[in-house]
Amino acid sequence: MLYYLYDGTFEGFLTAVFDVYYRKEIPGRIVTAETALPLFTDIHNVITAKDKAERVFQGLQKKISQSAIHMLYICYLSEIQDIERILLRYIQKALTSPVSIEINFADDDVLTLSKIYKKVLNERTHLVQFVRFQKTADGMYFALTDPVYNVLPLCADFFQDRYADQQWLIYDSRRNFGLYYDLTETEIVRFEHPPVDLKTGSIVREQQDDDEKAFQDLWKEYLQSITIQSRKNLRLQRQFMPQRFWKYLIEK
Amino acid sequence: MNPQIFEKLKILAEAAKYDISCSSSGASRPNTEKGIGSAAGWGICHSFTEDGRCVSLLKIMLTNHCIYDCGYCVNRRSNDIPRTTFSVSELVELTIEFYRRNYIEGLFLSSGVVRNADYTMERMVRVAKDLRTIHRYNGYIHLKSIPGVSRELVAEAGLYADRLSCNIELPSEQSLRLIAPDKDYQSVFRPMHYIQQGFLESKEEKKKFRHASHFAPAGQSTQMIIGVSPDDDNRILHLAYAMYQRPAMKRVYYSGYIHINTYDSRLPALSAPPLVRENRLYQADWLMRFYHFKVDEIVNETHPNLELEMDPKLSWALRNPHCFPVDVNTADYEMILRIPGVGVKSAQLIIASRKFGRLTSENLRKMGVVMKRAKYFITCHELPAYTIHEVSPERLRQLLTLSAKKKKDDKQLIIHF
Numbered sequence: 001m002l003y004y005l006y007d008g009t010f011e012g013f014l015t016a017v018f019d020v021y022y023r024k025e026i027p028g029r030i031v032t033a034e035t036a037l038p039l040f041t042d043i044h045n046v047i048t049a050k051d052k053a054e055r056v057f058q059g060l061q062k063k064i065s066q067s068a069i070h071m072l073y074i075c076y077l078s079e080i081q082d083i084e085r086i087l088l089r090y091i092q093k094a095l096t097s098p099v100s101i102e103i104n105f106a107d108d109d110v111l112t113l114s115k116i117y118k119k120v121l122n123e124r125t126h127l128v129q130f131v132r133f134q135k136t137a138d139g140m141y142f143a144l145t146d147p148v149y150n151v152l153p154l155c156a157d158f159f160q161d162r163y164a165d166q167q168w169l170i171y172d173s174r175r176n177f178g179l180y181y182d183l184t185e186t187e188i189v190r191f192e193h194p195p196v197d198l199k200t201g202s203i204v205r206e207q208q209d210d211d212e213k214a215f216q217d218l219w220k221e222y223l224q225s226i227t228i229q230s231r232k233n234l235r236l237q238r239q240f241m242p243q244r245f246w247k248y249l250i251e252k
Numbered sequence: 253m254n255p256q257i258f259e260k261l262k263i264l265a266e267a268a269k270y271d272i273s274c275s276s277s278g279a280s281r282p283n284t285e286k287g288i289g290s291a292a293g294w295g296i297c298h299s300f301t302e303d304g305r306c307v308s309l310l311k312i313m314l315t316n317h318c319i320y321d322c323g324y325c326v327n328r329r330s331n332d333i334p335r336t337t338f339s340v341s342e343l344v345e346l347t348i349e350f351y352r353r354n355y356i357e358g359l360f361l362s363s364g365v366v367r368n369a370d371y372t373m374e375r376m377v378r379v380a381k382d383l384r385t386i387h388r389y390n391g392y393i394h395l396k397s398i399p400g401v402s403r404e405l406v407a408e409a410g411l412y413a414d415r416l417s418c419n420i421e422l423p424s425e426q427s428l429r430l431i432a433p434d435k436d437y438q439s440v441f442r443p444m445h446y447i448q449q450g451f452l453e454s455k456e457e458k459k460k461f462r463h464a465s466h467f468a469p470a471g472q473s474t475q476m477i478i479g480v481s482p483d484d485d486n487r488i489l490h491l492a493y494a495m496y497q498r499p500a501m502k503r504v505y506y507s508g509y510i511h512i513n514t515y516d517s518r519l520p521a522l523s524a525p526p527l528v529r530e531n532r533l534y535q536a537d538w539l540m541r542f543y544h545f546k547v548d549e550i551v552n553e554t555h556p557n558l559e560l561e562m563d564p565k566l567s568w569a570l571r572n573p574h575c576f577p578v579d580v581n582t583a584d585y586e587m588i589l590r591i592p593g594v595g596v597k598s599a600q601l602i603i604a605s606r607k608f609g610r611l612t613s614e615n616l617r618k619m620g621v622v623m624k625r626a627k628y629f630i631t632c633h634e635l636p637a638y639t640i641h642e643v644s645p646e647r648l649r650q651l652l653t654l655s656a657k658k659k660k661d662d663k664q665l666i667i668h669f
Contacts, residue, residue, distance in 0.1 A: 103604040106615045129298055133353040141352065164286045166352060183286075214253050215349050218261055225265035226311060227301040230510055230525060236304025240297065251299060 001028035001038075006046040006084075008032040010076050013084060014053035016046040017091055030084035056091070063094045068102040075116045078149045086112055124151040128158055130245045131170060134202065134216075135209035141168040144194070144201035144248050152179060156186045173198055201248035216250050223251050257346070260336045267316035267327050268362055270512075271419075271475065272505040276308040276357035276392040278470030279414035287388030289351060289358075291414060296357050309360035309394060310350055314338055314376055318364030322432035323516050324421065324480050324509065327364050331513065340375065344382050351391055358392025358414070359383070369400040369439075377405060380412035394470075397447065400439035406446040407467075410454075415470035415502070418443045423488045427481030431518055447472045451500035473503040478533060479526040480509040480519060486556040489536055493547035496540065506533040532558040539564055542596055543589045561653045566592040569629060570645045576629045577639040581610050593626030613637075625652060 004019070004027040006012040016030050027044070037043070060069055072087055090109045093101050105111045126147070133141035141163070145152065152172045156179050159168065163181070171178035171194055180189045196203050205213075246252040280293035297306035313327075315337035321329040338346075347359045361379055365372050376395055383389040395413040397406055409416060418440055422428040425437045447468060454467035474495065476488060492504040508525035536558060539545040543565070550564050551557070559567045569576065569592050578587050580602055588599045601619045602611065610633035617623050628640045628648055640648055 101608075104608040105601045105605040105619055106609055106611055107605075108618075111618055125296070129296055131354050135353070143354070158292075161283045162290045163288070163352065163354075164283045165288050211253055211349075215353065218258060218346070219350065219353075219355050221258060221262055222265050222310070223299060223301055223307065225262045226269045226307065228269055228303050228305075228510065231303040231305075231508075231527070233304040234302060237300045237302055240304065240306065241300040249299070 002042045002044065003027060003037060004030040004044050004046055005033050005035075006030060007048050008034075009048060010073055011050065011053045012046060012048040013076060013087070014056045015048050016084070017056045017088060018049075018052035019044065019046055020088065027088075029082060030088065059095060060091065063097070064100050064102050068094075068100070071102075071113065071117045074120050074154070075113050077151065077154070078116050078120045080116065080149075083116070086116075120149045120151060120154075123147050123149045124154045126242070126245065127151055127155055130241070130249060131159075132201075132248065132250050133168060134250075135212045136203060136207050137209055139167065139209070141166050142196075142203055143168070143170045144173055144196055144198070145170055146174050146244075146248065147172065148244075150175060152177075155179075160186050171196075173201075199247065220251050254342070257342060260338055260342070261312070261346070263334050263336050264313040264316060264338060265311070267313045267364070268311045268360075270326060270507065270510065271311060271360075271362060271396075272305075272507045273394070273417060273473050273475060273503065274306055274308045274311055274360065275473075275503065276394075278502055279392060281390050281414075281469075283390050285388070287390050288348065289389050289391035291358070291390065291392050298354065298356055308357045309392060310347055310356045310358070311360040312338075312343070312362070314343065314361060314363040314372075314379070315366060316364050317366050319367070320365055320432070320434040322421070322434065323513060323519050324431060324477055326512050328513065340378050340382060343379050344387065347383060348387055348389065351389070356391075358394070360394040360396075362396035363398065365398055369398040370402050370405055373398045373401045373405045373409065377409045377412065380409065384412045392470075397443040399435050399443065401443050403446050406443055407450055410447065410450045410467040411465055413468055415473060416443075416447045416468045417473045417475070418447070419475040420491070421475065421477050422481050423476050423483040423491050424481065427483060431480065444472065444474070448498055448500045468500070471500040471502040473505065474501070475505040475507055477509050478506050478530050479522060484551075484556040485529075485533065485536070485558045486551040486553070488533065489540075489547050489551050492537060493540055504537065506530050506537070528560050529558070532560060532564060536564045539568075544586050545590075562649075563592075565590070566625065566652065569640075570649055573640050573645050577631045577641075578629060579631045580616065581606050581633060591626050591629045593622035593624070593629070595620070 002025065004016050006016045013030065020026060072090070075083060076087060086109055090113055093107070093109065101107060101110060105114065127145055131143045131145055133143045135141055152170060159170065159179070160181055167182055169178055169180045169189070173194065176190060178189050179186050195207070275295045276291070277293070277295035279291045281291040283290045295308055297308045299307040301307060316327045317335050317337065318327045318329055350356045351358070361376050363372050363376055380393050380395060383393065393413045394415045394417065395409050397409065397416050397418045399418065406416070420440055422431060428435060428437060450467040451471060454464065457464035478488070495501045495504055508527050508530035509522060510525045511519065511522045513519060514521070536550050539550055540547060549568055558564050569590070575590065578591055580588060585599060585603055588594060588602055589596065598620045602616070605611065612633050613623060613627070616626070616632060627637060628643060631637065631639070643651070
C-alpha cells in the first residue's frame, strides 16, 4: 500500500492533496511521520510547500464556499484516525463535481464530515463550559484541560475577548501545549513539566492566591445548595457534563 | 474574606433554587476597552447540578425576607427558616470572582419583597449598576422584576440588565387569588408591559442612532408553576401562546410543583413533582416555537390535556392521520417538520440534500431521523411501506407506546396475546 507521510500541519495536508493530483496516484493512507508503518510499504514523503497548499486552497474556493473550507479545517483538527483520507475523498468529489457538493447530505463523506464537524465544535463548547481557572499568587488565572480533539486553538478568541483584563493560561495536558494571554496578545507556550498535579489539575497550595481556596469552597457550596433533591437525576447530569471532564472540575 | 458570606450564600442560593430559568442566551456583547466579560449570544452552561439542571448564571436572592405569603413559595412569610440579606458589595464581589474563574456566565438576581416593591427593586438595580459602571462588567445580567414595581425602576433596570423577567406563577387569576392572595394579575402584567414598551422603544431608537442605549436586549421571560392549581394544559398553553405573540417575550418556563409547604391545606399533596407533565409542556412549547404548530392543534376544548404516554407531536399525528404519509422527497418544510421522529435539524438536512437525488430510508436514518417512529408516517424513494393507514391509528398508538414502555423494564417477562 502507498503511504503519504506529512508533517501534521493543515498546510502539509493540502500539499499532500496537491501531490495526489500532480503524481496522479491515490495513496492508501495519508499519515503523520510519527505513525508506525507496516513493512513493505511504498512511501512518499510530502514536503510542505506553501505555494502548493495555496493552489489546492484556490481550487477549492472555486468549487465550495468559504464556510465549507473552514469546516474542512475544523474536521482536520479532530485528529481522528484516517481523517485525512475522508478529507481527501471529499476534496476529490468537490473538485470533480460541477456543482457544490457541500449540502448533499445523502453522500456518505459529506454526512460523515458534517458529523465530525459538529463533534469538534461540541468539544470546543465543552472546553469553554468546563474550563475552571485557579488564581495564582502572582495574579494569573490558570486552568488545565484535556479535550479529545485539538480544540484549544479554536477557543483563543473567545477567552481573549472575555477575560481581556486578566492574565490567563489554559494548558492542554494531552497535547502538551497551552495558550497564554499576557494582557496584550495570546501565544502558544510549552512546558517540560507543567507545575500542576496532572491527576486533579490543581496548582500547589503555596502558589495559590490567598482567597482561591475560599472561592472554590463557595462554588462547591453554591452547587450543593442550588440542587433540588426531589428532582435528582444523575444520569441527566452525566449526559450534559460527560464524566471525562470531571477530573479537572473543582466541583467534582 | 468575610466568613459570613459562606452562610449567606448557602441560605440565599437555596432560596432561589425553585426558579427554573437559567438561560444566558439572547444577548451578544463584546468586551469593551479591556473590561471584564462578554455575552456570547448563545448561552453557555458551566456546570450541571445533581438534578440535571444547568448552572449558567449565579442564581441567587438578594434577600429571602419577604412580606408576601404565597402558598407555593419556600420564602413565604409564615415559614420558619433562617433569613439573611446580601449587601450590594458582597454580591458584586462574588459575581466578579466567580466570573473570572469561568464558573458562571453572569448573574441572575431575584429577591424577596422587603418593605415594598420599589424599595426592593432599587437595591437589585444597584447591584446591576455597580457591576456595569464601576467594574466595567460585560457579562450577562438577568434581573427579576418585582410584582407591582414602578415604570421608572423597570426603565433603569433595562439599561443594565440583559433580560428582565416577571413570573406569572399561576396560570389563572382565580388560582392566584386563592393561593397567593397578596398578588394580583395587574401587578404581574404591568411590569411585563413596561418591559415590552422599553424593549420596543429602544429598538426604534437603535434604528435612528447607533449609540442609543440598549434596553434588556435578551427580552423577557416568565414562569408558570405546573400542578399546583387545577388549571389544564389547554389554559396553560393558550396563555403561553398569547405571551409568545408579544415581541419581547422570549421564553415561558414551566416548573413542576414541588410540595414544600406541606402544612398548607390549599395546596395539592403531590408525592413527587409532575416531571412528565412538565416535560410534555416543554415539548408542546417547542412545537409552538420551532415547529410552526398553532396552539389549537396541540390542545383545545375537546382535547384539553397533553397525553403523558407520548409526545404532543406524535399525539397530533395520530389524531390527524389524513395528513400522512408525507413524501419526504416532495413535501414542503412545514410538513416534514410535522413527521414524528424528524427534528428541525434533520428536516433541514432533508430539504438541502433532496436537490441532489431522491432520498432513501437509509439516508434518512443516517441523517438522524428516528425511523422507529417516522416509518409509519412517510414515503420515500422505496416501495410504499407499512404506513399509518395500513396499521390503523389505534394499533399504532399501542405499538408506539408499548415499545416505549418495554424499554423501562426489559427483565420483566411479557407475554403478548
